[in-house]
Amino acid sequence: MSNVAVRTSGRFRSGAGLGLVAWLAGIVFFLPIAWMTLTSFHSEADAATNPPSFAAALTLDGYREFFGAGGGASPWPSLINSLVASVASTLLVLVLSLPAAYALSIRPVKKWTDVLFFFLSTKMLPVVAGLLPIYLFAKNTDMLDNIWLLVILYTSMNLPIAVWMMQSFLAEVPVAIIEAARVDGAKLPTILTRVVAPIALPGIAATSLICFIFSWNELLFARVLTGVVAETAPVFLTGFITSQGLFLAKVCAASLVISLPVLAAGFAAQDKLVQGLSLGAVK
Structure with a gap:
């Protein structure tokens, strides 16, 4: 057997091994x-059995209870609040992070590395450490149980990550x-919207999806700072966990429904997400 055939065979075995590992990892994460999903279609009695029953009868009772068929609260206000807070904060993050990343990459300011470190240092503070000051501020300004308070908080929480990501994307x-656009007389807003943004669209999509996921899944601030009016979907989900009775099937059904917007957004933007996260990886 020639050396070329040996190398080809070795590469094939290596590729097959890596593919098998990738499939096994995917199965582990998907299980x-x-x-x-399977538990959400079981009755509470079947969902609570140990060991679990795979052949148990399927039912939609968990989904009916989640949507208030049994006389419970409707999840739609909470879902709408989560959608408003996540989408509005993501849009604000993009509006603020794009010019900031432009200044730190294409037209770097003095000591731009120190600026990036400052942005990163804001994420080093534990969230719970800032909970009491933010609560007192919200209370004194009559902002408790207000969805726009969550929009401001989510924007400030996701902005450092967005600036870091956008800076690496815009550096490519x-x-x-940009110089050609300047020669043609384009101003900074035109350059950002018509030149930079289309080129960095995969990175913008990746940043938007990550910020949306972080905002949608946030629980601590929403739990403490909201009540009835601005309650978000994760807070609504915690209401299904009680100290009495069975709730496993209902919680699984609620978790699946609340996860669907994030899964749908990720599936819709998967090509842009892969492009954005791999941008600049290959020189």
Whole structure:
């Protein structure tokens, strides 16, 4: 057997091994979701059995109770609040992070590395450490149980991550294109919206999806700072966990429904997400 054939065979075995490992890792990550989905279609009695019964009868009772068929609260206000807070904060983050990343990458300011470290240092403070001051501020300004308070908080929480991500994406934008736009008389807003943004669209999509996921899943601030009017979907979900009775099937059904917007957004933007997260990885 020639050396070329030996190398080809070795590469094939290596590729097959890596593919098998990738499939096994995917199955391991998918099993909890599949288990949660199956449990959501079981009755509470079947869901609570140990060991679990795979052949138990399927039912939609968990979903009916989640949507208030049994006389419970409707989840729609909470879902709408989560959607408003997540989408509005993500849009604000993009509006603020794009010019900041432009200043730190394409037109770097003095000591721009120190600026990036300052942005990163704001994420080093534990969230619970800032909970009491924020609560007192919200109370004194009559902002408790207000969805726009969550929009401001989510924007400030996601902005450092967005600036870091956008800075790395915008660093890949060719400076010659921007210089050509300047020669043609384009101002900064035009350059950002018509030159930089289309080129960095995969990175913008990746940043938007990550900020949306972080905002949608946030629980601590929403739990403490909201009540009835601005209650979000994760807070609504915790109401299904009680100290009495069975709730496993209902919680699985609620968790699956609340996860669907994030899964749908990720599936819709998967091509842009892969492009954005791999942008600049290959020189």
